[in-house]
Structure formats: structure tokens, C-alpha cells
Amino acid sequence: xxxxxxxxxxxxxxxxxxxxxxxxxxxxxxxxEAAGFSRYWVAEHxxxxxxxxAATTIIMSHLAAGTSTIHIGSGGxxxxxxxxxxxxxxxxxxxxxxxxxIDLGVGRAxxxxxxxxxxIRGRNPNSREFSEDVKAVTDxxxxxxxQPARGIPGKHETPIWILGSGLYxxxxxxxxxxxxxxxxxxxxxxxxxxxxxxxxxxxPSAKLSTPYVMAGVCVFAAExxxxxxxxxxxxxxxxxxxxxxxxxxxxxxxEGYMKQLPDSQRxxxxxxxxxxxxxxxxxxxxxxxxxxxxxxxxxxMIDSRIYDPEARSRSYEIAAEALLDA
Numbered sequence: 166x167x168x169x170x171x172x173x174x175x176x177x178x179x180x181x182x183x184x185x186x187x188x189x190x191x192x193x194x195x196x197x198e199a200a201g202f203s204r205y206w207v208a209e210h211x212x213x214x215x216x217x218x219a220a221t222t223i224i225m226s227h228l229a230a231g232t233s234t235i236h237i238g239s240g241g242x243x244x245x246x247x248x249x250x251x252x253x254x255x256x257x258x259x260x261x262x263x264x265x266x267i268d269l270g271v272g273r274a275x276x277x278x279x280x281x282x283x284x285i286r287g288r289n290p291n292s293r294e295f296s297e298d299v300k301a302v303t304d305x306x307x308x309x310x311x312q313p314a315r316g317i318p319g320k321h322e323t324p325i326w327i328l329g330s331g332l333y334x335x336x337x338x339x340x341x342x343x344x345x346x347x348x349x350x351x352x353x354x355x356x357x358x359x360x361x362x363x364x365x366x367x368x369p370s371a372k373l374s375t376p377y378v379m380a381g382v383c384v385f386a387a388e389x390x391x392x393x394x395x396x397x398x399x400x401x402x403x404x405x406x407x408x409x410x411x412x413x414x415x416x417x418x419x420e421g422y423m424k425q426l427p428d429s430q431r432x433x434x435x436x437x438x439x440x441x442x443x444x445x446x447x448x449x450x451x452x453x454x455x456x457x458x459x460x461x462x463x464x465x466m467i468d469s470r471i472y473d474p475e476a477r478s479r480s481y482e483i484a485a486e487a488l489l490d491a
Contacts, residue, residue: 167457168464169485170204171197172240172381175217175224176415176470183217187224189474191231196478198235200485203464204268206240212281215403215414222255229263238268240466241328244298245273246285250314253305257321270346271299272328296337299325331355335363342370350381350468353439360460380462383441384469386449386483387476396480397443398422400470405434418472450487
């Protein structure tokens with residue numbers, strides 16, 4: 166059975182505050198836990214209007230404290246923004262507080278623009294290799310004394326995932342024998358090739374004996390097609406605004422949004438959101454089953470930026486009923 170999980174950027178909606186968004190995330194995480202979701206991950210972005218997930222580990226701790234069984238993780242921590250030792254210390258602490266429930270997903274994208282990168286890393290940051298950072302974090306969590314400094318004493322069994330939107334991450338995850346999460350929810354182009362590369366070159370490790378693939382999808386599910394189209398429009402508007410260089414708060418939904426767009430803009434949006442389904446339970450079930458079959462993904466992670474928290478939680482529940490029950 167294909168597992169289901171959730172990615173949350175802690176979107177701040179029009180007329181709302183960061184506090185609203187964090188509280189809504191906790192309510193969604195609780196509903197997702199009850200619905201049978203495996204994980205609830207929080208992204209890392211900086212200086213992005215409308216995205217409130219900059220302090221990723223703090224929000225993770227809040228979500229873990231308010232839930233009981235669901236895994237809470239990072240989707241992901243952008244390692245070039247942080248010293249590996251600090252990342253290991255933070256996740257070892259989270260693992261100590263919430264044993265067996267913390268995931269460390271790591272990526273190498275800046276998660277922000279050039280000015281923000283300079284603000285985070287300084288004007289003359291030392292160039293670091295992502296693969297070496299991953300190995301360093303692994304060493305610190307294992308407390309194997311390979312690194313010159315030592316993290317929080319004791320071995321911490323925090324699962325590490327490699328995140329990617331291209332072939333580099335697939336190859337690295339395969340080389341290190343780690344689970345691989347592909348960002349097909351916004352970068353679908355290389356999905357099947359990346360999965361193939363990962364599986365073909367996978368080397369078993371002490372952490373993972375066989376390949377494990379997670380693929381990102383966008384799901385907007387409701388009782389009627391009209392309602393599904395309506396709630397999906399917030400996500401679609403935000404992405405379209407980002408493409409126009411106008412990122413902002415998550416817009417309120419509008420009726421018939423996609424039909425209002427010029428053909429060129431709608432085509433571009435459709436291409437970016439190709440791994441998306443908008444519809445009723447039956448539509449969502451068929452789409453998710455077909456996507457899982459085509460990719461042979463072990464797990465699907467949903468990114469759905471829906472303005473109303475009740476509609477968002479209900480969309481998650483419909484997706485779970487559609488796929489997990491099937």
C-alpha cells in the first residue's frame with residue numbers, strides 16, 4: 166500500500182497572521198494523524214512573502230508536541246544555510262523530545278533569493294559540498310567520533326532523507342543508501358528519470374536495505390468538482406503571482422480562476438502543476454492510484470495550499486479515504 170504524507174509551507178493567507186497559520190497547521194496535523202497520514206513535514210523558506218516556515222525546527226517542535234504518533238519532519242532543511250553540527254544538534258534534541266517521530270529531510274537549494282542567501286550565509290561564505298554536509302550530519306547524529314567536534318552525546322536514530330528536483334539528489338541518495346523524496350509537486354519534468362536513476366544505482370546501507378521513493382503531488386479534493394476547482398484557485402493564484410515576480414500572501418479562492426487566464430499563462434501553470442489532481446473522491450482515487458502505479462512510489466507527499474483550514478483538512482481526509490482505503 167502506498168503511504169500518504171503532507172508537506173506544509175505554513176502559508177499565511179490574506180487577512181491572516183503567522184500565528185493563524187501555525188495554529189491552522191497544528192489542527193491540520195491532528196486531522197491528518199487521525200486520517201492515517203504517515204508524516205507531516207515543514208519546508209524551509211526565507212524572505213518569501215506568504216510563507217511562514219523559516220524557523221522550521223521550532224514549528225516542527227510545536228507540531229510534534231500537539232500530536233501523538235504522526236512523524237514530524239523537515240521538507241527540507243537547506244543544508245547550505247546551516248552548519249551541519251547545528252542541524253545535528255537541533256534534530257538530536259527533537260528526537261530526544263519525540264522519540265521515533267522525527268524525520269530530517271535535507272536539500273541543497275537556497276530556498277530564497279541572492280540577497281537573502283547573503284543575509285543567511287554572510288558575504289564570503291566558505292564553499293561546501295552538499296554530500297559532505299550530509300555525511301557530517303550523519304556522523305554527528307551517530308556520535309561516531311569521525312568529526313573533529315562532537316554533537317549531542319549518544320546515538321540518535323533520526324532518519325535522513327535526500328530531497329531533490331533533479332538527478333543530483335537521486336544519485337546522492339542512491340550512493341548513500343538513503344530514502345529519496347522528489348519534488349514533483351512543483352518540478353515534475355525529471356520525475357520518472359530521477360526515480361529510475363535512484364533505484365538503478367541504489368546501494369544498501371545500515372539505514373536502508375532497499376530503495377524508498379517519495380513523490381510530491383498536489384491534491385485538491387472536495388465533495389463536488391466545482392468546490393475542488395474553487396479551493397485549488399488559491400494555490401494556482403500564488404504560483405502564477407510568483408511567476409510574475411509578485412509573491413505575496415496566499416490569495417482567497419475565486420471562482421473560475423483557470424478559465425480567466427491567458428492561454429500562455431495557463432499552459433505554463435499546467436506544466437508546473439502537472440502532478441496535481443483537482444476533483445471529487447472518485448477523481449482523486451483514480452488519479453492517485455494511476456500516479457502510484459506509474460511511479461511505483463512507496464509514498465506520496467501532498468502539498469496543497471488551500472486558504473480555508475477546514476477545506477484543507479477535508480481535502481486531506483478525502484485523499485486518505487481515496488487512496489489508503491483502496
